[in-house]
Amino acid sequence: MVGQVIVSGVLSGALYALVALGLALIFGVMRVINIAHGPLLMLGAYVTFFLYSRLGLNPYLTVPVAMAALFVVGVLLQRTLVFRVVDAPELSSLLLTFGISIALVNLAQNLFTSDLRAVEYLTESWSVGPLSVSKARVIAFVFALGLTGGAFLFLKTTRLGKAIRATSQSREVALVCGIDVGRIHMLTFGLASALAAAGGALLAVIVAIQPEMGGVWTFKSFLVIVLGGAGNYPGALLGGLLLGLVEQLSSLFLTTQLSEVVAYVLLVLVLLVRPSGLLGGRQT
Amino acid sequence: MRLARAAVLPALGVALLALACYPLVGTGYGVRAALQVFMWIALAGSWNLISGLTGYVSFGHVAFFGAGAYTGAILIASRGWSWPAAALAGGAAAIVLALLIGYPCLRLKGPYFAIAMLGLNEVLRALVSYFEGLTGGGNGLSLPTLDATRPIYYVMGALAAAVTALTYAIITSRFGLRLMTIREDEVAAEAMGIDTFRHKLAAFLLSAVGPGIAGALTARDQGYIEPLSVFPLAVTVTMIVMVLFGGKGTVWGPVLGAVALFVIQEIVWARYPYVHPLLFGAIIVAVVLLMPRGVLGLLQLRYRLPRTI
DSSP: OHHHHHHHHHHHHHHHHHHHHHHHHHHHHHOOOOTTHHHHHHHHHHHHHHHHHHHOOOGGGHHHHHHHHHHHHHHHHHHHTGGGGTTSOHHHHHHHHHHHHHHHHHHHHHHHOSOOBOOOOOOOEEEETTEEEEHHHHHHHHHHHHHHHHHHHHHHHSHHHHHHHHHHHOHHHHHHTTOOHHHHHHHHHHHHHHHHHHHHHHHHTTSOBOGGGGHHHHHHHHHHHHHHOTTOHHHHHHHHHHHHHHHHHHHHHSOGGGHHHHHHHHHHHHHHHOTTOTTOTTOO | OHHHHHHHHHHHHHHHHHHHHHHHHOOHHHHHHHHHHHHHHHHHHHHIIIIIHHOOOOTTTHHHHHHHHHHHHHHHHHHOOOHHHHHHHHHHHHHHHHHHHHHHHTTSOHHHHHHHHHHHHHHHHHHHHHOHHHHOGGGOEEOOOOOOHHHHHHHHHHHHHHHHHHHHHHHTSHHHHHHHHHHHOHHHHHHTTOOHHHHHHHHHHHHHHHHHHHHHHHHHHHSEEOHHHHSOHHHHHHHHHHHHHHOTTOSSHHHHHHHHHHHHHHHHHHHOSTTHHHHHHHHHHHHHHHOTTHHHHHHHHHSOOOTTO
């Protein structure tokens, strides 16, 4: 039983890490708390749903399409609205992105209706000894781990990735070094939206899709980046796995509904004891 | 200026008298709408006390509203309390919650406080759904029928007036000056000998009472509550946008913002029901980007108005 719980915790943890990494990037680079992160994930899930149900594409092949589509949406959002609240007090970015968030959800309600949608693909599970794991979750785990790793590699090794990290460490110095900070902000928001979209596309195969599915993901991503340390990108992976395990363990020993409460208590404790996250500092 | 100041009190008196007589002549819709405006004034004014004055963004203030609503509703429905007593209990419950949450969370800085408050809201919703026996869980809680809209109108109106009067009293006091010092520069405030934590906590407790009472009154007036109806993030955002629209950290800003935004929302709601959230989102974005100081803030900047407006 505990083994099963740990396996499910780790499986969902990688997905949390993937989605939260986007939020962590935006916060790290722009100090913007993006409430619209969950709704962007929701849009990604709809891309997968429509490509699967209308064109019959394999849902896993739609992941890059969803990422590309939401990259564009993210860049446009940053270009038109979000750039105005970079460096503004947190109240402005919270409210602005909340406004974007309800607008996106409402748009989805009008365009796609509020009906629950599902991508019925890979519904069976594998059983290994006493454990049984759903195939869709395992594949989502592999994809999430791969994409998170790819994003780390991108940030660590490419020129653009280095420029992003430089901007998050010090905007002024980055500017002095000839980095086009405005462009970096735009690309960061696009990349973050693409990561959320990837999470949404993978989730589409696992859970029901509806316009309000994103809200809880915004909250969970906050938990993850606080646990891992805001601005500390590898921390997101640790935070994601931790949140996955905490949720699953508390649903085993308490109930599923209280897992959020446990995670929240953990959040406040971490904020108080180690405000810079479990891994500490902004080791970008 | 002196003439203007002399006119303020009589004008206020006339306005209050008119509002007091209104239920005698008003339609059912009118009284109900005015009741809602009072509720929003109380909520927006309360948020202004903590966030407008100290700069600590309470992004989950609706949690106190919801806590008051559930406390009041449970006491009325299963203990048979009268609604005025239940309203006071709702306020008390909100204070207790604020103490529990403020004690750890007010030590957090900037965005982390906002995130912790946002989380609080989600957690309360989860807790309410969990304790089904007491709260009815996701099915909600129905109160015995009682038509008390008119008496609640007066109590809610008194609450709105009390919150506004409290704001005036605080802004004109040394306590208020210290809060605003914290907002401008917390380290400097500390260096000047202000016990910043205790001041923030006091402001936080005061800002929780109004929403708690308003929550219990609203639960009684509507006769039915459920987790989604009393803990929506949209309510927090609405009160914040009202304060921003009117002017953060002012006495009359929340009142002005509540009335203006309520009227706008009613019109939009009636005309465009399907895209109402979209338009609300646009209003939020417009207020944040175009008028972060609010109407009164702009007026204060342009004409040398007193700080106590």
